[in-house]
Amino acid sequence: MNPEIYAGIPESKKTMFILSRYVNQHTKGKLIKEAICDYMGFTTELIESQSRKRELTTCRQLCMYFMKDNTTLNLNEIGSYFQNRDHATVIYSIKVCNDLMETDKKYLAKVVEIEKLLSAIDIRKKDTPENK
Numbered sequence: 001m002n003p004e005i006y007a008g009i010p011e012s013k014k015t016m017f018i019l020s021r022y023v024n025q026h027t028k029g030k031l032i033k034e035a036i037c038d039y040m041g042f043t044t045e046l047i048e049s050q051s052r053k054r055e056l057t058t059c060r061q062l063c064m065y066f067m068k069d070n071t072t073l074n075l076n077e078i079g080s081y082f083q084n085r086d087h088a089t090v091i092y093s094i095k096v097c098n099d100l101m102e103t104d105k106k107y108l109a110k111v112v113e114i115e116k117l118l119s120a121i122d123i124r125k126k127d128t129p130e131n132k
Contacts, residue, residue: 025071032070032118033063033081039117048083062114064090065097070118 037044040059047060060082067078068090075087082089100107 025073026077028071029067029073029078029081031121032066035117035121036063036066036114039114048081050083061093061096062111064093065111066114066118068094 033044033047036059037047040055040062042056042059047056047063049056051057064078064082067073067081068075071078075090078090079085079087097111101111
């Protein structure tokens with residue numbers, strides 16, 4: 001936490017600000033998951049399942065990738081959106097997405113489409129004091 005951001009703000013307001021950012025990030029996470037599931041034609045319940053079907057795995061990995069890229073949620077918090085998968089699973093999912101974007105043009109095109117979709121519903125990059 002950057003102390004300069006909170007200089008001169010009463011303690012109660014600092015707490016409310018931090019809490020609102022926390023809630024906003026979790027709301028963003030939920031919106032990202034719902035938007036990607038809708039785009040790929042799955043329900044959120046399906047991608048939360050233990051299924052290892054390729055289509056579901058791809059959707060789940062993309063959700064994790066975009067949650068990490070567009071929120072300040074930590075890896076465990078992201079995993080909690082998917083039946084409490086651990087941080088290593090989230091790291092692996094992000095790595096798979098990055099690798100596929102480098103090697104598969106169709107996959108990269110899908111990622112670009114999802115980025116456009118998320119920007120259309122106003123999911124921005126990580127909150128920073130400059131964006132506020």
